[in-house]
Amino acid sequence: MRRFLGPLFAALLMAALPAVPAGATVAPVRHVFVINLENKGYDVTWGAGSAAPYLSTTLRAQGRLLTQYWGIGHASLDNYIAQVSGQGPNLATQLDCPIFAGFWNLGAAPMGQARGLGCVYPSSVKTVANQLQGAGLSWKGYMQDIGTPCRHPVVGTPDTTQKAKIGDQYATRHDPFMYFHSIISNPASCARHVVDLNGLTSDLSSAATTPNLSYITPNLCDDGHDGPCVDGRPGGLTSADAWLQTWVPKIMASPAYKQNGLLIITFDEADNSDAGACCGEGPSANSLLPGLLGFGGGRVGALLLSPSVTAGSQDTTPYNHYGLLRTIEDTFALPHLGYAGSPGVHTIPLA
Secondary structure, three states: OHHHHHHHHHHHHHHHOOOOOOOOOOOOOOEEEEEEEOOOOHHHHHOOOOOOHHHHHHHHHHOEEEOOEEOOOOOOHHHHHHHHHOOOOOHHHHOOOOEOOEOEEEEEEOOOEEEEEOOEEOOOOOOHHHHHHHOOOOEEEEEOOOOOOOOOOOOOOEOOOOOOEOOEOOOHHHOHHHHEHHHHOOHHHHHHHEEEOOHHHHHOOOOOOOOOEEEEEOOOOOOOOOOOOOOOOOOHHHHHHHHHHHHHHHHHOOHHHHHHEEEEEEEOOOOOOOOOOOOOOOOOOOOOOOOOOOOOOOEOOEEEEOOOOOOOEEEOOOEEHHHHHHHHHHHOOOOOOHHHHOOOOOOOOOO
8 A cells, every 4th residue: 555655645746746837947057167079070989889988878878969069170279269269260270380370460351250370369359268257257278287377388489289298298279278369468367267177176166166167178198189198098089088087077066067057078170081061161261262271170079968958868950169159158148259150150058
């Protein structure tokens, strides 16, 4: 009898409770975490036999997989710059800026593009970090192995972080904030905002100390870029998956994430053989010839994790890195920078 009355009582109690309105969600997102991994196409990461089972199986079951999420170019740097500023590729950023050269500014182009060539954009070119500060919101870039906050080469000199070193696998080209004078020309502010990954642990201790935007870049081994790694680890998806198993639980256990957080895990680009694009993307304003060096960074996929996201779901709408920027801007009621405002670029639903 008790076995029968227990479920019956529970059913009656649930029937007496007010129904949850269709489309109801938890509190609006106020803390966004972005993790970028490196150089893996969709099928390699998310397909059967993935070398990243924690990401492709365990975490995937807890979040929403964006099956049509695309990079915007090759190699790395143009993708990172797109995510934070909406600026399209130019020849220097497509080559990963081995010389940390200033941007030769030839004026403005449509869609908020800076016309010219080079790496470090003038102060007139803004990023989502500048937008957040202007709106009284907080942000930080957490860069593994950066050591010294706001570390970057002297403008006009070679970038010595193009290859990993034992004990220093930081890559400037995976830290997009370093490519904007609107950030690095204020060294004190930059040092407060672009810090070593180790600082994330203490910042996660309370919602008040967790930035509204946390932009997280593992080092050249832990992001899957190198393989094998300079320190002897396997690299690739194997090391990236191990890194995620350390850091993602910390983020998901934090008060900020539990209260109103969103974690986005994606890749900068697929391998170089995949130059597919989406969302109306074409050659940027700085292509010397239409299609020079190609455009489109291939299909990589992205995973959304949040208390507001339906576990085990997927979204087949096309998105790209400009759409990620647009989503962050819409979350915090900010204007769209650059190609984030392009027709065909979609905001990612967060519920």
